[in-house]
Amino acid sequence: MVVTYRDIARAAGVSTATVSRVLSGAGGFVRPELVEHVRETAQELGYRSHRAARALRRQRSDAIGLVVSDVENPFFAAIARAVEDVAAEHRHAVLLCNTDEDLAQEDLYLDLLVGERVAGVIVAPSTEELGPLGQLVEAGIPTVTVDRKVGDGTFDSVLLDNRPGAVALVEDLLAHGHRRIGVIVGTTAATPSRERLAGCQEAVAAVAGASLVVGEGQLRDAIGTAGTMELAGRLALDMLSAADPPTALFCGNGLLAQGVLLALRHSGRRVPDDVAVVGFDDLPLFQLLDRPQTVAAQPTDRIGRAAAELLFRRIDDPDRPAEAVVLPPELRWRASCGGDHSTTERK
Amino acid sequence: MVVTYRDIARAAGVSTATVSRVLSGAGGFVRPELVEHVRETAQELGYRSHRAARALRRQRSDAIGLVVSDVENPFFAAIARAVEDVAAEHRHAVLLCNTDEDLAQEDLYLDLLVGERVAGVIVAPSTEELGPLGQLVEAGIPTVTVDRKVGDGTFDSVLLDNRPGAVALVEDLLAHGHRRIGVIVGTTAATPSRERLAGCQEAVAAVAGASLVVGEGQLRDAIGTAGTMELAGRLALDMLSAADPPTALFCGNGLLAQGVLLALRHSGRRVPDDVAVVGFDDLPLFQLLDRPQTVAAQPTDRIGRAAAELLFRRIDDPDRPAEAVVLPPELRWRASCGGDHSTTERK
Numbered sequence: 117m118v119v120t121y122r123d124i125a126r127a128a129g130v131s132t133a134t135v136s137r138v139l140s141g142a143g144g145f146v147r148p149e150l151v152e153h154v155r156e157t158a159q160e161l162g163y164r165s166h167r168a169a170r171a172l173r174r175q176r177s178d179a180i181g182l183v184v185s186d187v188e189n190p191f192f193a194a195i196a197r198a199v200e201d202v203a204a205e206h207r208h209a210v211l212l213c214n215t216d217e218d219l220a221q222e223d224l225y226l227d228l229l230v231g232e233r234v235a236g237v238i239v240a241p242s243t244e245e246l247g248p249l250g251q252l253v254e255a256g257i258p259t260v261t262v263d264r265k266v267g268d269g270t271f272d273s274v275l276l277d278n279r280p281g282a283v284a285l286v287e288d289l290l291a292h293g294h295r296r297i298g299v300i301v302g303t304t305a306a307t308p309s310r311e312r313l314a315g316c317q318e319a320v321a322a323v324a325g326a327s328l329v330v331g332e333g334q335l336r337d338a339i340g341t342a343g344t345m346e347l348a349g350r351l352a353l354d355m356l357s358a359a360d361p362p363t364a365l366f367c368g369n370g371l372l373a374q375g376v377l378l379a380l381r382h383s384g385r386r387v388p389d390d391v392a393v394v395g396f397d398d399l400p401l402f403q404l405l406d407r408p409q410t411v412a413a414q415p416t417d418r419i420g421r422a423a424a425e426l427l428f429r430r431i432d433d434p435d436r437p438a439e440a441v442v443l444p445p446e447l448r449w450r451a452s453c454g455g456d457h458s459t460t461e462r463k
Numbered sequence: 464m465v466v467t468y469r470d471i472a473r474a475a476g477v478s479t480a481t482v483s484r485v486l487s488g489a490g491g492f493v494r495p496e497l498v499e500h501v502r503e504t505a506q507e508l509g510y511r512s513h514r515a516a517r518a519l520r521r522q523r524s525d526a527i528g529l530v531v532s533d534v535e536n537p538f539f540a541a542i543a544r545a546v547e548d549v550a551a552e553h554r555h556a557v558l559l560c561n562t563d564e565d566l567a568q569e570d571l572y573l574d575l576l577v578g579e580r581v582a583g584v585i586v587a588p589s590t591e592e593l594g595p596l597g598q599l600v601e602a603g604i605p606t607v608t609v610d611r612k613v614g615d616g617t618f619d620s621v622l623l624d625n626r627p628g629a630v631a632l633v634e635d636l637l638a639h640g641h642r643r644i645g646v647i648v649g650t651t652a653a654t655p656s657r658e659r660l661a662g663c664q665e666a667v668a669a670v671a672g673a674s675l676v677v678g679e680g681q682l683r684d685a686i687g688t689a690g691t692m693e694l695a696g697r698l699a700l701d702m703l704s705a706a707d708p709p710t711a712l713f714c715g716n717g718l719l720a721q722g723v724l725l726a727l728r729h730s731g732r733r734v735p736d737d738v739a740v741v742g743f744d745d746l747p748l749f750q751l752l753d754r755p756q757t758v759a760a761q762p763t764d765r766i767g768r769a770a771a772e773l774l775f776r777r778i779d780d781p782d783r784p785a786e787a788v789v790l791p792p793e794l795r796w797r798a799s800c801g802g803d804h805s806t807t808e809r810k
Contacts, residue, residue, distance in 0.1 A: 121567040136566045136594045179575060187543050187559065190688070193535045197687050200561055204568075209575055212534065212559035214547055219483045220468035221551075228526060228556055232579060247483045340544050341537070345747060374747050381751055400692060400721050401748035404728055 119163040128157040181229035183239040187214040198420025223248035258430040264307040281412035281445035282315025298362035348372040349379025370397025388454035408450035466510040475504040528576035530586040534561040545767025570595035605777040609770040611654040628759035628792035629662025645709035695719040696726025717744025735801035755797035
């Protein structure tokens with residue numbers, strides 16, 4: 117583990133500000149005997165001055181890059197936290213980059229990270245083709261894809277088992293009598309939306325008379341809290357006011373669900389009496405709603421940790437075969453689907 | 464504005480994948496006449512190959528650093544999006560770093576950014592003392608502080624007008640008859656918690672018989688969604704089960720409020736009948752709660768944009784005097800304070 121100023125301050129019995137003054141040379145008066153005491157304590161704890169360490173590396177930075185498609189999506193924020201925890205254990209910093217699902221922006225950030233000679237990159241790519249990730253291969257930089265995959269299995273990857281989660285959510289809607297189901301997803305150029313939509317299609321295909329109506333965001337439409345919510349609300353209201361409207365909505369992620377719920381409220385529609393709502397991701401306030409939301413929750417901490425651990429294993433052993441970790445979502449059955457679920461889990 | 468692959472794809476009438484293959488050299492077959500067509504279109508639109516551009520800079524990176532204390536706090540995620548929008552307009556990338564309110568981690572990231580010769584840094588510092596920011600001064604790197612300030616006015620800064628917002632929220636609680644008010648805040652080593660607590664104290668001091676009970680997080684306690692919620696819930700329940708419990712709770716930010724609301728629900732307490740709840744930050748789902756939450760909302764987009772604009776002005780003109788931008792919160796009066804507010808704004 118990284119030794120922090122707080123650790124040193126606690127062990128030395130001084131404030132973190134004093135530790136900072138002594139170790140970062142940031143200025144301010146500290147008594148000389150205290151300076152010595154703090155330095156000794158830091159040494160005893162194994163504190164590593166990164167200024168000194170930097171002179172030793174040269175060939176490779178002790179930073180890794182984490183490239184996500186939407187930093188405002190709580191899913192990616194949680195991934196970032198987990199990646200950083202593992203990186204700290206390996207004494208690496210994390211440079212976080214946000215692509216907004218734009219290939220040029222992704223290409224630019226990967227180019228920047230290659231230029232900085234980062235030790236490795238974890239990326240949620242905007243496309244399942246090789247695309248901008250080609251330059252990581254050329255530069256020989258260890259790479260793990262997270263949440264999304266690229267077609268040819270070149271890279272280590274950590275993915276959610278999207279399809280069965282979507283099948284289970286939609287089967288539950290069908291079991292509650294819904295036959296026309298609206299699907300609200302982001303761009304299907306990336307893995308999660310494509311696989312979740314496929315799960316919806318699979319479940320509906322098994323029941324006579326059941327059908328889907330699909331509302332899909334375009335590249336970069338479903339970005340950021342405001343953009344995603346506006347898109348999702350518009351897609352939902354369009355479906356509900358068209359001919360043959362759905363009686364239930366499947367939301368591809370938590371931000372989309374949030375946008376749908378707000379649009380339903382503002383248009384005077386009640387959940388689940390007027391329309392049922394289920395989806396991927398469990399936002400904390402979902403369980404406080406009048407009709408708590410049924411969800412397929414993603415194990416963000418496990419996903420982020422697995423991606424970082426794969427990356428450091430790849431850094432240590434560049435020649436090992438590529439590995440794909442697939443983690444299951446956790447289904448949490450609540451009242452928003454129109455049934456009589458209690459708020460506990462069904463399976 | 465930055466010209467994206469999508470812009471080029473649209474203008475050239477091809478897919479973004481084709482544009483990526485041509486411009487990033489990422490491989491894959493493209494007909495030669497199409498290659499020429501895409502290159503010409505890119506040139507007409509003014510697309511800048513960053514590989515070529517990088518050879519031109521040398522002295523200064525075309526990246527800026529954004530150093531935040533908790534990437535899982537939606538406040539900072541929204542700031543990151545706004546900063547990135549402005550940076551893109553100035554053709555700069557943003558490297559996002561997360562400090563978890565730890566001075567050593569902040570020092571490490573600033574050291575890393577100095578080493579990468581970033582064009583400038585926007586930072587939410589963990590302390591109001593100069594601390595790790597001293598190395599930015601030494602290296603002559605343009606710096607703007609956001610959300611927090613450092614004491615001596617060296618840096619440009621963008622801050623929320625915290626104190627009047629807290630005064631208004633607590634005055635409203637007092638006007639509804641509450642006399643014992645619990646305050647749940649993060650670390651008061653940083654500006655927002657310190658100023659918001661001061662606002663609570665000011666409002667309570669003006670009313671005979673009114674008093675505060677303060678629950679304060681320690682450095683790094685209130686980090687991440689899970690950590691913040693757990694801390695806030697524990698502080699709230701401790702207060703409510705102690706002697707002379709509060710009848711209303713003031714929450715220092717949206718994540719803390721979320722944790723308080725969940726803990727109240729799980730302990731069987733109702734808002735506002737058992738305890739009123741108000742706080743800073745407006746999370747989208749707050750308005751969908753059974754008793755929607757009264758809040759002082761922060762103008763995150765304006766805060767982030769102002770910080771980035773100050774930074775690029777500072778980069779262009781290093782000698783201009785330091786500027787402090789202070790933006791007001793927006794008070795949104797709803798039902799959680801125990802009164803009969805409608806959900807529209809009162810002032």
